[in-house]
Amino acid sequence: MAARDLTPFGPRPPLDRGVTRNAGEPLMSIDVTREAGVATVTINRPERKNAVTMAMRQAFQSVFQDLQDDDEVRAIILTGAGGDFAAGADVGEMGTGGVRGNMVKSRTLHRMVRSVAHTNKPVIAAVEGVCIGVAFALALACDFVVCAENARFQFAFRHIGLAMDGAAGWLLERHVGVMRAKEIAYSGRFVSGEEAARLGFALEAVEPGTALARANELAASFATAPTLALSQIKRQFDSAPTQSLDEALEFEAAVQALMTWTEDFAEGTRAFKEKRKPAYRGA
Known part of the structure; x- marks a missing residue:
């Protein structure tokens, strides 16, 4: 069995990695492929713009730990299915479970961000479409962001009466400075891929539909590096x-x-x- 067909949970069924679904519900998964030293992690829930559920958060952590420990993987790409990176956390799961339940949700979200930031291999975010909330934070936790010119980044926390999470402010401020980071967070506005590259939190803005291809070029160069x-x-x-x-x-x-x-x-x-x-x- 090829290494790319294995998961932290056993053999990988077709298009199923870290799968979480109830009877009759669409597929929700964190998919992984491995090729020539490059692993591609795909947030796969396109019918909801890849909004991340609690179960997907847990699968995400396991996947990144597996890639961290796999010596055959020398670079990682993080992307989303269906033309979007991710619309952040699933709003339908927010605010439920009381204080204790919400603390658990925060901790699982934090482990997602740490699993990306603490990976000791180059990690590249390939961003098309929307990249909102914690998904924006996950992209910033990567070493590089390659995005489509028309990608749409947003910290929408103010629009639903929340403070930031996922270390969003800490990560953004490192790239653009505290004043611009506050403007983006306070306004809750969208930032285009072109503006992201100008501001410096994206390495490159490329033609729509080509972000993953460009990320693969970068990852391939890292996979043959020391x-x-x-x-x-x-x-x-x-x-x-x-x-x-x-x-x-x-x-x-x-x-x-x-x-x-x-x-x-x-x-x-x-x-x-x-x-x-x-x-x-x-x-």
Whole structure:
């Protein structure tokens, strides 16, 4: 059985990964495919613009943990089915279960965001259509966002009387600064893919329908890179906001010493001396 046909829950039935549905209800799942070192995670509930249910949140965490632990996966793409990224959390499940129930919902949502942000491999969000609420936060938790020019990003919390969740403000402020982040959150307005690229929270805005293809190009370049080095570079960026200059330099010294013992470092230096393209194994 091929690796792409396995899930954290056993063999993968066709188009079914992390499936959650009751009798007579449409399919709701977090789908995964693996090819040439790249895993593509698809939020799959297109009839509801991929609005995420509680059960889907739990499946999402399991899927990302599986990909984190799979050494054959060297880059990850996060996208949505049916022409949309995701319309955020399922509004029909909001506000139910009392204080305790809503705290559980928040924690499962937080684990979703952490599962993306803490993955030590390059993660690329490929965004078409709407990207709202926690889905917007998930995209910002990725290393890169590639979006369609007409994609529509929104933090709609104010429109239903809620504060932000999913670390939305923290993530957005890192990309656009606190004043612009507040304007986007306070207004609850849509931000187009073109504006997202101008503001800097999207790497590129591409023609509609091509975001996934462009994300695949980026992911393929990372899948043949020295994976361990990229994971440590990611750690350096993640640690930098809380470090002083001296702490950053000390951390760098420890990491760099470790990297000189990797097979990829040996291959990279050999290839440089032999004037050929290196063949990295991620080891």
